[in-house]
Amino acid sequence: MCGRQSWHNGFSGNKKAPQESVFQQWEIGSFSQIARAKEGDMSGTFRRILEEFPEKLKVLEPLCWKIRDILFPYHEKGIIIGTPEGDPEQLYRPIIAAYDETISEL
Template sequence: MRNAIKAHQSLYAIGGVLHRDISPNNVIVTEPETADGFEDMLIDQDLAEVRDNGLSGAEHRTGTIPLMAIEVLRKASHTCRHYPESFFYVLLWEIGTFEEIADTKVGNMTENGLKVIMRHFPRSLDAIKPLCLRIGNILFPIENRRIKVGTRAGDPDQLYGPIIAAYDGAISGLSSTSM
């Protein structure tokens, strides 16, 4: 997931492209030895659009419904902020209509809500629970006792950087416990 987020960041920052369809099927885990040195890939750019030109021809809300950012479910225009959120939902799959999923996500993205979701994780995923909480706090800061879901102005790296660092820390922690 970390590498897919880095790929998305690069696609946006260097290529000027919004992917617009983050899903488990579009994140490919590869072995660098067999994939020309690539260590995971983000595929399927059928719904992608060049940043700030709106020329993709795709419908306003694109992607896999349970994995869409809250704002996109509520008909906001896609921004780079929505994709780290979509990657997070790959870990926390939910089902329902656009509005049902948006409302559920708003209620579940607090620390207590995430803990309830994570009770359903199998024991084999216990190691990623702290990562989920950390990413939840990055994506949904609490302001006036409410979670903030909007796109923040400024450099997209203010969101990508802490999320990638959270993954790096989790990976480092897993590596040190396996030694």
């Protein structure tokens, strides 16, 4: 949601947030409707989410792709939704590494 909230937190300069947002489908509806919207956006239309980021946050697009790939990896049958069983560190470590790598490149 940082992509949507960033418009109201000073990252947009004098530009206005998009009138219609992909994120609206992440907030309105039943749990299953919201889950379907998020699943679709993570698999097929992730680029549309990034297009809604204010210009100042465009530098973070590679980080967003990395985190998306960690949390929603692709399998031969499509995107994997759900938390893997086992040690939570299997998600935390790669996410922290992605942040560290991005920070070192800024």
